[in-house]
Amino acid sequence: MAVGSNPLQGAAFVLAAHRPDQLPPDTGAEVAFAGRSNAGKSSALNALAGQTALARTSKTPGRTQQLVVFTLPDGRRLVDLPGYGYAKVPPALRDHWKQAIDHYLRHRQSLRGLVLIADIRHALTTFDGQMLAFCAAIELPCVLLLSKADKLSRAQALARKREVDAEIRKSGWRAATIAFSAPAGTGVAEARAAVAALLAGSENAAKQMDADWRG
Ligand SMILES: Nc1nc2c(ncn2[C@@H]2O[C@H](COP(=O)(O)OP(=O)(O)OP(=O)(O)O)[C@@H](O)[C@H]2O)c(=O)[nH]1
Numbered sequence: 001m002a003v004g005s006n007p008l009q010g011a012a013f014v015l016a017a018h019r020p021d022q023l024p025p026d027t028g029a030e031v032a033f034a035g036r037s038n039a040g041k042s043s044a045l046n047a048l049a050g051q052t053a054l055a056r057t058s059k060t061p062g063r064t065q066q067l068v069v070f071t072l073p074d075g076r077r078l079v080d081l082p083g084y085g086y087a088k089v090p091p092a093l094r095d096h097w098k099q100a101i102d103h104y105l106r107h108r109q110s111l112r113g114l115v116l117i118a119d120i121r122h123a124l125t126t127f128d129g130q131m132l133a134f135c136a137a138i139e140l141p142c143v144l145l146l147s148k149a150d151k152l153s154r155a156q157a158l159a160r161k162r163e164v165d166a167e168i169r170k171s172g173w174r175a176a177t178i179a180f181s182a183p184a185g186t187g188v189a190e191a192r193a194a195v196a197a198l199l200a201g202s203e204n205a206a207k208q209m210d211a212d213w214r215g
Pocket residue numbers: 035036037038039040041042043044056057058059060061062063064065082083084147148149150151180181182183
């Protein structure tokens with residue numbers, strides 16, 4: 001690939017699903033973007049796609065309220081998930097999303113990997129830990145984008161990345177971490193390459209076994 005070309009170029013909106021059964025057919029390959037509400041999932045997706053207004057972003061947490069699906073020209077997909085942990089969402093809706101995301105992560109055969117987004121300035125949340133543990137348990141590759149790195153100096157950002165790397169190792173999780181900033185472009189090229197690698201990855205072995213077992 002030519003230097004500077006974007007493997008995630010040409011992404012286009014497909015649909016927004018309120019329930020996993022409204023998603024496109026479970027074939028091919030997709031990568032999902034997950035993380036705490038307001039962490040910068042939609043902004044990261046836009047930066048990776050090289051577009052400013054593909055996924056909707058907002059200062060107000062709880063913006064993304066559906067499983068929003070985008071397709072690349074070759075048919076592979078990016079999925080923007082609703083944020084977790086936003087206290088002001090009514091409990092019934094929060095439960096709905098928890099279950100929908102849970103179901104999606106457990107059963108989606110075409111899911112090749114997860115991009116987890118967490119604000120570099122904050123400690124990983126319980127939910128982040130659950131996501132990382134879940135990925136480790138089902139051997140789903142995970143890339144952790146440490147977002148809003150522009151809010152720290154380079155030295156501070158590097159120190160935080162090292163801390164998070166150490167926490168991941170200590171906990172027995174597996175994830176590549178990238179210090180990331182959507183507005184400053186930090187880590188964008190590296191994250192694009194990581195997502196392209198996830199999309200090119202083989203079907204998740206554990207899920208395939210699960211599907212075979214379920215018949
Ligand atoms: N400084 C800075 N701000 C960012 C960055 N990424 C996102 N933001 C800001 O953080 C806020 C939330 O960004 P979103 O991308 O909408 O976050 P989200 O995780 O999709 O949020 P929900 O859909 O509500 O779960 C917005 O005001 C963004 O402009 C970043 O890398 N640096």
